[in-house]
Amino acid sequence: MQCFMLQMVLLKIAFCVDGMISEDAGLKISLSSEGLFHLADAAVKFGAKELVKITLPEISGSTKAAGGTVTYDLTNMRVVNEIQPSFNVHLVLKEGVKIQISDMLVRLSGNWRYRYKIGFIDITDHGSFDAKLSGLVLSIYLSPVKTQDGKLQINTMNCAGKFNDVDLDIHSKVSWLYDLIKDNIEKSANQPCAIFEQIRTSVLNKYLLKLPMHFSVTSSLTFDYQLHDAPAINDGSVDFYLNGQFSAVETNKLFNRLPQMDQKRSGGASDRMADATVSQNLINSLVYSLKQSSYLRRVVTKNDLPKYMDGFLNTTCLTFKCFAFFIPQLGKLYPNSFVEITINSEQIPDGKILKDGILISVKNLTIDFQARFPNNSLVDLFTFAVNTSLVVSINITKDASTVFWHVGNFTFNSQLERSYISWIPSYLMSKISGFVLRFAVITEINLRGKTGLKIKSIPNIELLDTEVHFNDGFVSAGCNFRLKTKFDW
Structure with a gap:
């Protein structure tokens, strides 16, 4: 029976x-603030670990330097280490969930290659670099929504933040190369909201759709x-x-x-x-x-x-x-x-x-x-x-x-x-x-x-x-x- x-x-x-x-409605499903914090803690820790699986997009470009033209490529950029951040969760009545993340440190590694041409002189070189991004301040405003077929998805209403400090070691003494790589990392790698969106769409919402x-x-x-x-x-x-x-x-x-x-x-x-x-x-x-x-x-x-x-x-x-x-x-x-x-x-x-x-x-x-x-x-x-x-x-x-x-x-x-x-x-x-x-x-x-x-x-x-x-x-x-x-x- x-x-x-x-x-x-x-x-x-x-x-x-x-x-x-x-x-x-036959069922009502809710999470208390304590339960939500517990889930958010697991999600933040999981997201931090997911960073090491992410390969950042390759960067290619050209610029003027010391009377010549430099073409460059930054490849194989990836997270090699992370320190789990602290965070807070706030419920905004009738609107959404606000998560504030801070004190996260991320270490990147990658390869660089350039071609420096001055007139008939053509110089090429390549090597690797290591970067440390710290001082993260990230604010994410999320909203749970219902899909057309009645499933749960998480939307981002707003996201703002960045790493305040970028330390770089290019394993080279070329000063303009240091400035070039640091500038590109600050523009591309220092985008925690873009990284979060990648995790939200490819991991979190994908998981929810499979339930x-x-x-x-x-x-x-x-x-x-x-x-x-x-x-x-x-x-x-x-x-x-x-x-x-x-x-x-x-x-x-x-x-x-x-x-x-x-x-x-x-x-x-x-x-x-x-x-x-x-x-x-x-x-x-x-x-x-x-x-x-x-x-x-x-x-x-x-x-x-x-x-x-x-x-x-x-x-x-x-x-x-x-x-x-x-x-x-x-x-x-x-x-x-x-x-x-x-x-x-x-x-x-x-x-x-x-x-x-x-x-x-x-x-x-x-x-x-x-x-x-x-x-x-x-x-x-x-x-x-x-x-x-x-x-x-x-x-x-x-x-x-x-x-x-x-x-x-x-x-x-x-x-x-x-x-x-x-x-x-x-x-x-x-x-x-x-x-x-x-x-x-x-x-x-x-x-x-x-x-x-x-x-x-x-x-x-x-x-x-x-x-x-x-x-x-x-x-x-x-x-x-x-x-x-x-x-x-």
Whole structure:
């Protein structure tokens, strides 16, 4: 019964903080200031390391020098070393994120070659140079935006900055060559905004575009999401509103009756770096998809009952611990056979988030009783129409690696719908039906829930101090997180 826990997968990919859930958005994803600083720290460190992979454009040109003409080339310019900078992150309400970087030192190396021509005299030379750029002051103003297909991209609203000091060693005593190379480095290499733009477009946004928007939750159930609105910059958080949608693989039908929803959040674990909220809409989508993917159809056989109920579904028996004891004609009509019970829902169940769990109500559930002969053929016995409900409570480990659940508050009301044998004690059979449901189905669900369900971790992210809270209309879960050392962008 992992189906009851699918929504918890979302709690590992969606973070949010206090606020309003946008109309029709199934998920709200936000980062607190602390969480944003943690991500920015990883991004700045990663960006600094990416510098050593960047080869600066070659520079060629000509100039007048000492009565002659000099043509020159600066090639193979690259970063050979860097010192990670300090930085600050500021949220600008309703506008963007401002990152200020300082105290960064970058060492460059490259090759130079020139041809100096004075009249008939032609002089050529080549060598290498080393440069040190320090005193960086860089201010970057970023804005998270929504693409046409609902993905996240980062735009640069403004960028300004430079290295204040350039020290150069050209390994040559030609003074005009020193001035020439230094002037070109200050014009081309000393452009941290251009370097940042290269990292933003070729690394960061490329990584964001590759993030999957379609997940196979099980072999018959999928989950899709996309941004509902452009991300919002609020006081203390960056908020992302997303549409989340479960669907059944074999039918490919989406839940198309999402109600209008504007649910204010209360409670939760807002002291965490990140906090996730799953709305009532997403639960409605989940329950609908479970119905479409046949998760709510169950066949109970003699093998599904606990050990102490061995023989209960026999049609031939000598004690009262047997189904046929209450309907003697079963043994006469179908001796040495077994009763099978098929539970099926033709209607979409209702799922409602309460303070103590998720209330799942099913109306007009059918319970069909059949006899299976020794030759494996089946014959219909009778059918009950049932209204039932139960509450699923959920818990999760601190590292969000395992989810546990428990089904309680089970209610059951039934009525005989049709019978293919002459007489049955309908009231007693109704009680027995509820008894079988409770001990053959609910007990199994709770045994699995006690063992727990392992959840696939998010690559390169470690979740800590996770807590789950149920509220009227939504589920929230708060956690801290830590990026692993070798974060692969």
